[in-house]
Amino acid sequence: MEINRKSPASIAPTANTATSRAQAPKAKPLTVRDGFDSQGARPSNFVDRPTGRPSTPGASVPASAFAFGGANVAVKPGANKVADTKPVDPSQPKPKLTGEPVIAVIDGGVDYKHTDLDDAMWTNPGEVEGDGIDNDGNGIADDIHGFNVGTGKGDPFKGEGTDHGTHVAGIIAAEDNGEGNTGIAAGKAKILSVGGLYDGADLLTNFERSVDYLVKMKTEHGVNIRAANASFGDSYRDVASQKRWEAAIQKLADADILLLAATANGNGSNMNNVPDMPANVDLPNVLTVASMDRNNDKLARFSSHGDKVVDLAAVGEDVFSTVPGNDWEEMSGTSMATPTVAATAARMFAENPDLTAVQVRDLILKTVDPDADLKGKVITGGKLNIQAAIDAAKATVEPKPETQQPVASR
Numbered sequence: 497m498e499i500n501r502k503s504p505a506s507i508a509p510t511a512n513t514a515t516s517r518a519q520a521p522k523a524k525p526l527t528v529r530d531g532f533d534s535q536g537a538r539p540s541n542f543v544d545r546p547t548g549r550p551s552t553p554g555a556s557v558p559a560s561a562f563a564f565g566g567a568n569v570a571v572k573p574g575a576n577k578v579a580d581t582k583p584v585d586p587s588q589p590k591p592k593l594t595g596e597p598v599i600a601v602i603d604g605g606v607d608y609k610h611t612d613l614d615d616a617m618w619t620n621p622g623e624v625e626g627d628g629i630d631n632d633g634n635g636i637a638d639d640i641h642g643f644n645v646g647t648g649k650g651d652p653f654k655g656e657g658t659d660h661g662t663h664v665a666g667i668i669a670a671e672d673n674g675e676g677n678t679g680i681a682a683g684k685a686k687i688l689s690v691g692g693l694y695d696g697a698d699l700l701t702n703f704e705r706s707v708d709y710l711v712k713m714k715t716e717h718g719v720n721i722r723a724a725n726a727s728f729g730d731s732y733r734d735v736a737s738q739k740r741w742e743a744a745i746q747k748l749a750d751a752d753i754l755l756l757a758a759t760a761n762g763n764g765s766n767m768n769n770v771p772d773m774p775a776n777v778d779l780p781n782v783l784t785v786a787s788m789d790r791n792n793d794k795l796a797r798f799s800s801h802g803d804k805v806v807d808l809a810a811v812g813e814d815v816f817s818t819v820p821g822n823d824w825e826e827m828s829g830t831s832m833a834t835p836t837v838a839a840t841a842a843r844m845f846a847e848n849p850d851l852t853a854v855q856v857r858d859l860i861l862k863t864v865d866p867d868a869d870l871k872g873k874v875i876t877g878g879k880l881n882i883q884a885a886i887d888a889a890k891a892t893v894e895p896k897p898e899t900q901q902p903v904a905s906r
């Protein structure tokens with residue numbers, strides 16, 4: 497399947513805008529760690545993975561703002577309903593999650609009013625908009641389309657990196673409505689925006705808060721969250737931080753949520769022995785993604801790789817998608833490759849809701865197209881094959897026995 501993007505000739509005015517964005521001051525400075533040795537490998541619309549704020553004590557948002565729990569978060573008495581209620585009988589099947597798969601975009605907030613995204617957003621059915629009240633009792637007032645970990649409030653579309661987060665969301669689910677781009681999972685998935693990732697506290701703390709919100713919404717409020725996109729990352733050399741990243745991702749695993757993680761943009765640097773988080777966390781619910789070039793022909797020159805830590809590659813160069821203010825732009829980076837895989841996973845969950853996160857991950861890895869340029873660079877030696885992955889998910893659907901009546905609710 498073709499990634500939705502316009503040819504360079506047809507988007508001259510947009511390309512100019514993209515150039516100015518690439519020079520925005522928030523672009524990460526070149527560092528030796530990432531192996532940047534020249535800027536020549538970066539296209540003009542390149543955006544690096546955001547790294548968030550440095551870890552500093554006394555972050556501007558008090559932990560008490562995060563009432564839904566977590567390792568470093570103050571917990572209201574009785575807030576942790578899962579732990580407090582009667583033990584779950586393992587023989588009892590969990591209530592079946594219904595509706596379209598929900599994909600969490602953990603990033604700068606998504607412009608949920610964008611005309612190409614407004615109908616693709618998850619909407620919290622238990623929350624009344626704009627009344628300032630936490631109607632569904634999850635600790636956050638007016639969390640209609642997600643949550644803002646930077647402010648601790650319900651509006652995700654505030655703070656740094658909203659262009660990045662909105663672009664990622666559009667790659668996944670921009671509407672098939674005749675304008676702009678069409679997301680790979682258009683009409684098949686909903687976007688839940690966890691915004692504010694680069695505000696308030698450091699990246700790791702904000703990631704933990706994101707995970708706690710998502711796990712709570714899935715396990716206590718029945719939201720059909722299947723995957724989370726992580727187009728961000730940084731190196732964490734201290735073991736304590738590495739363990740915190742692992743613990744947070746294990747919580748996602750326990751809630752059967754797949755994590756799609758972008759590897760670095762290190763101009764061909766090898767990430768095998770770099771403590772790059774969350775991309776290099778070795779858990780079965782993590783898929784780590786490098787970027788192919790615009791023609792899906794070679795590893796993009798800006799992308800890092802690593803045959804022990806990066807699973808596969810997907811197109812992440814010159815990807816045309818939504819940006820805030822009812823606009824669209826091309827951007828390039830592993831940040832754009834990763835939601836391509838997240839969207840494919842969403843399509844697979846839509847085909848067979850019974851698939852687990854680990855099963856979807858395995859099917860994506862089994863159906864890659866081998867590519868000579870990726871041999872020895874990524875674990876599978878291959879690149880995403882969107883259609884083959886969706887077909888593989890379809891093939892797992894068991895035909896209903898003739899004697900059984902269809903379930904009434906389906």
Ligand SMILES: [Ca+2]
Pocket residue numbers: 610611612613614615671673
């Ligand atoms: Ca719309």
Ligand SMILES: [Ca+2]
Pocket residue numbers: 623629630631632633634635636637638639
């Ligand atoms: Ca709420």
Ligand SMILES: [Ca+2]
Pocket residue numbers: 623624625626627628629630631637638639
């Ligand atoms: Ca409300």
Ligand SMILES: [Ca+2]
Pocket residue numbers: 612670671672673674675676677678679
């Ligand atoms: Ca569209």
